[in-house]
Amino acid sequence: xxxxxxxxxxxxxxxxxxxxxxxxxxxxxxxxxxxxxxxEGMTQEExxxxxxxxxxxxxNFLQEARDRNIVTIAVSSRHLQTIGLAREVADAYGLTNCxxxxxxxxxxxxxxxxxxxxxxxxxxxxxxxxxxGVSWGRTVQALSAALPEMNLxxxxxxxxxxxxxxxxxxSPELCTSNIATRLGARCVNLHAPGIVSTAQIKxxxxxxxxxxxxxxIIRTSNKVLFGVxxxxxxxxxxxxxxxxxxxxxxxxxxxxxxxxxxxxxxxxGKPLLGALDNRMIGLTLDEIARVPERICIAGGADxxxxxxxxxNNNYATILVTDVATARALVPRAARSSRTGVTRRP
Amino acid sequence: xxxxxxxxxxxxxxxxxxxxxxxxxxxxxxxxxxxxxxxEGMTQEExxxxxxxxxxxxxNFLQEARDRNIVTIAVSSRHLQTIGLAREVADAYGLTNCxxxxxxxxxxxxxxxxxxxxxxxxxxxxxxxxxxGVSWGRTVQALSAALPEMNLxxxxxxxxxxxxxxxxxxSPELCTSNIATRLGARCVNLHAPGIVSTAQIKxxxxxxxxxxxxxxIIRTSNKVLFGVxxxxxxxxxxxxxxxxxxxxxxxxxxxxxxxxxxxxxxxxGKPLLGALDNRMIGLTLDEIARVPERICIAGGADxxxxxxxxxNNNYATILVTDVATARALVPRAARSSRTGVTRRP
DNA sequence: ACACCGAGTTGACATTTGTCAATTGTCTCG
DNA sequence: CGAGACAATTGACAAATGTCAACTCGGTGT
Numbered sequence: 001x002x003x004x005x006x007x008x009x010x011x012x013x014x015x016x017x018x019x020x021x022x023x024x025x026x027x028x029x030x031x032x033x034x035x036x037x038x039x040e041g042m043t044q045e046e047x048x049x050x051x052x053x054x055x056x057x058x059x060n061f062l063q064e065a066r067d068r069n070i071v072t073i074a075v076s077s078r079h080l081q082t083i084g085l086a087r088e089v090a091d092a093y094g095l096t097n098c099x100x101x102x103x104x105x106x107x108x109x110x111x112x113x114x115x116x117x118x119x120x121x122x123x124x125x126x127x128x129x130x131x132x133g134v135s136w137g138r139t140v141q142a143l144s145a146a147l148p149e150m151n152l153x154x155x156x157x158x159x160x161x162x163x164x165x166x167x168x169x170x171s172p173e174l175c176t177s178n179i180a181t182r183l184g185a186r187c188v189n190l191h192a193p194g195i196v197s198t199a200q201i202k203x204x205x206x207x208x209x210x211x212x213x214x215x216x217i218i219r220t221s222n223k224v225l226f227g228v229x230x231x232x233x234x235x236x237x238x239x240x241x242x243x244x245x246x247x248x249x250x251x252x253x254x255x256x257x258x259x260x261x262x263x264x265x266x267x268x269g270k271p272l273l274g275a276l277d278n279r280m281i282g283l284t285l286d287e288i289a290r291v292p293e294r295i296c297i298a299g300g301a302d303x304x305x306x307x308x309x310x311x312n313n314n315y316a317t318i319l320v321t322d323v324a325t326a327r328a329l330v331p332r333a334a335r336s337s338r339t340g341v342t343r344r345p
Numbered sequence: 346x347x348x349x350x351x352x353x354x355x356x357x358x359x360x361x362x363x364x365x366x367x368x369x370x371x372x373x374x375x376x377x378x379x380x381x382x383x384x385e386g387m388t389q390e391e392x393x394x395x396x397x398x399x400x401x402x403x404x405n406f407l408q409e410a411r412d413r414n415i416v417t418i419a420v421s422s423r424h425l426q427t428i429g430l431a432r433e434v435a436d437a438y439g440l441t442n443c444x445x446x447x448x449x450x451x452x453x454x455x456x457x458x459x460x461x462x463x464x465x466x467x468x469x470x471x472x473x474x475x476x477x478g479v480s481w482g483r484t485v486q487a488l489s490a491a492l493p494e495m496n497l498x499x500x501x502x503x504x505x506x507x508x509x510x511x512x513x514x515x516s517p518e519l520c521t522s523n524i525a526t527r528l529g530a531r532c533v534n535l536h537a538p539g540i541v542s543t544a545q546i547k548x549x550x551x552x553x554x555x556x557x558x559x560x561x562i563i564r565t566s567n568k569v570l571f572g573v574x575x576x577x578x579x580x581x582x583x584x585x586x587x588x589x590x591x592x593x594x595x596x597x598x599x600x601x602x603x604x605x606x607x608x609x610x611x612x613x614g615k616p617l618l619g620a621l622d623n624r625m626i627g628l629t630l631d632e633i634a635r636v637p638e639r640i641c642i643a644g645g646a647d648x649x650x651x652x653x654x655x656x657n658n659n660y661a662t663i664l665v666t667d668v669a670t671a672r673a674l675v676p677r678a679a680r681s682s683r684t685g686v687t688r689r690p
Numbered sequence: 691a692c693a694c695c696g697a698g699t700t701g702a703c704a705t706t707t708g709t710c711a712a713t714t715g716t717c718t719c720g
Numbered sequence: 721c722g723a724g725a726c727a728a729t730t731g732a733c734a735a736a737t738g739t740c741a742a743c744t745c746g747g748t749g750t
Contacts (some may be wrong), residue, residue: 028424028428029421029446031425031428034420034424034446035446035447036449038418038419038420038451039420039462040449040458042449042452043706043707044707045706045707046452053729053730054729054731055706055707055712055730056709056729056731057707057729057730059707059708060728065420070424071418071421072418072421073383073416073417073418074384074416074417075376075380075384076414076415076416076417077408079376079379080376080380083373083377101380102377102380102381104381104385104395105389105394105395108385113385114601116385117382122543172731180492225600242699245719245736324689336620365710388735388736390736390737391730397698398699398739399699399700399701400699400736402699402700404739405698405699410740691750692746692749692750693749694747694749695749696722696747697744697746697747698743698745699742699743699744699745700740700741700742700743700744701740701742701743702739702740702741702742703730703738704737704741705736705737705738705739705748706738707734707735707736707737708733708734708735709735710728710730710731710733710745711731711732712731713724713728713730713731714727714729714749715726715728715729715740716725716728717727717733718725718726719723719724719725720723720724
């Protein structure tokens with residue numbers, strides 16, 4: 001059998017009627033089953049006896065308990081940091097923190113795996129009154145999907161780049177609102193295009209009182225979450241209608257190796273300003289760099305150059321990546337420090 | 346698949362550790378196994394292939410991962426509140442919160458089950474700067490044993506009653522320090538006997554500067570955790586050498602039905618002061634009642650009267666108990682409100 | 691050099707868990 | 721009031737997991 005995810009996957013189940021149930025279950029047999037099985041370590045058969053149902057039903061109850069987050073099964077992100085490789089990367093680039101996701105032989109795409117680890121990390125780091133700025137991309141979207149339902153009304157999730165034209169699954173506005181919804185947090189969207197047609201128009205937009213308000217909130221972010229795009233792969237930024245080849249061309253010609261939150265960076269990670277920049281609406285790289293905690297989630301062979309550049313200029317304080325990328329990053333850091341490229345400690 | 350082949354096929358000399366293992370395990374195969382199995386939903390066999398070890402080893406790794414808290418499997422206490430019975434109890438006694446632990450047909454003793462649920466509840470409610478006052482008893486001890494290892498350096502755990510004579514497993518000083526250790530919290534012990542020989546001695550003790558300091562901290566508790574003892578069962582308080590039959594007798598004669606944090610209460614939950622009280626060192630019931638969040642963990646047939654009394658006088662804001670006790674409590678509350686016994690809303 | 695030890699690993703087997711098609715019970719609508 | 725639709729439940733089987741005695745391997749003492 002190749003449907004290897006079955007253990008975790010279930011069609012949504014909503015109502016439940018209790019008839020055979022001995023009046024003990026004033027409400028939820030699912031909770032009882034979960035308690036007896038996961039907390040007391042009964043076998044499913046014992047639970048079935050206790051509840052007076054068949055074992056098969058217990059299987060279903062437990063499945064539902066996982067789906068409804070009555071039980072949580074989580075690998076603590078703290079331990080992914082203890083992997084030696086994670087330490088090496090963190091040391092090499094002066095990160096406060098690095099998570100390296102184990103290799104799974106290609107079962108899940110890289111961004112999925114990184115997204116999950118990122119989700120774990122995020123919920124372990126979020127504090128009650130945080131303002132979390134989020135960028136966008138495939139990996140950020142994967143992270144949002146991996147978040148459990150929570151209830152953190154004190155947290156604010158803010159969109160730090162304007163919207164893309166086509167509303168794809170991983171557009172800035174959806175990434176933000178998905179994350180906010182999952183966390184039960186306040187959502188602050190940036191209601192403006194990410195790139196407008198002229199610098200003139202941009203000026204009009206950002207003077208608009210509603211947007212001024214929004215920007216005030218966005219700039220209070222004390223954490224940011226962003227992915228890193230490569231420019232080689234004709235990737236996310238373009239497929240999503242955010243940018244076009246004509247736009248990107250000049251930047252690449254001038255040495256752009258990656259994209260962070262819609263902005264180009266060169267090999268050293270320095271912002272590469274060009275024709276587009278004064279038409280972009282959203283936090284600038286310098287503004288992002290001033291946020292105290294900066295979580296970068298990115299990995300994959302095609303992104304190594306871009307991630308290296310981003311780390312090189314200290315955009316991230318925390319990196320979540322995969323083994324292959326981490327392996328590639330460590331020697332580069334060594335080489336670059338040997339060749340004297342500056343890096344803050 | 347049949348395994349007649351395997352013995353032949355298995356290459357006789359695969360080196361383990363440093364060689365067969367692709368240098369991936371800079372540190373911990375346990376973490377990798379946990380990730381692949383719990384987070385990505387691989388089967389143990391797939392994990393074994395990925396790691397290049399036998400499946401049996403993967404079983405061991407996963408076991409260790411659970412032991413070392415690399416993975417946590419937890420039933421969220423929030424859902425134990427959704428059980429109808431819990432709601433009824435909470436409503437009947439004006440609790441902000443009530444957890445009812447499912448029946449398990451007698452597999453585990455009541456105090457064990459309640460302790461586990463209490464542990465869950467506690468870690469979900471603790472805030473970074475809390476000062477948690479803890480009483481003592483079998484149930485409190487069970488709770489401490491069920492706590493996972495954590496790291497909460499901002500939290501203070503304070504002992505609210507003096508020490509017992511014989512140092513049993515569930516003595517005040519051990520309950521406190523066990524909880525503090527598990528939580529990674531600061532531990533404040535009350536270095537004095539719980540009961541001294543004369544009121545005179547007590548006065549001397551509590552004027553002692555070291556104790557005055559300690560009491561200052563204890564009185565800043567914003568949460569307390571306590572069990573409830575019955576007086577019938579010649580239970581905890583006596584077996585632990587804390588009290589003697591001669592001591593208890595007069596209180597019982599005057600209507601004591603329970604013990605909270607070493608102090609006697611009557612049927613209505615009112616403090617029953619007697620000969621012992623001015624020889625006791627620790628928070629008084631009135632002081633306990635002033636703490637904003639008061640978590641009571643108690644249950645079992647022999648304690649119903651005592652728990653009822655405690656709830657009746659609002660010592661608890663949160664109750665963790667078992668189904669049988671909860672069932673007994675609900676109708677009593679109804680009766681007592683019919684007969685006009687006052688109860689704050 | 692070699693017998694011994696203990697930690698860590700393994701294959702074989704027993705037990706537990708997941709799956710699925712068939713069944714039962716409930717509710718709706720003619 | 722009965723037929724049909726639908727969801728929950730189940731038993732039987734297949735797959736995955738836990739257990740354990742035997743084994744491997746690096747180190748240790750004689």
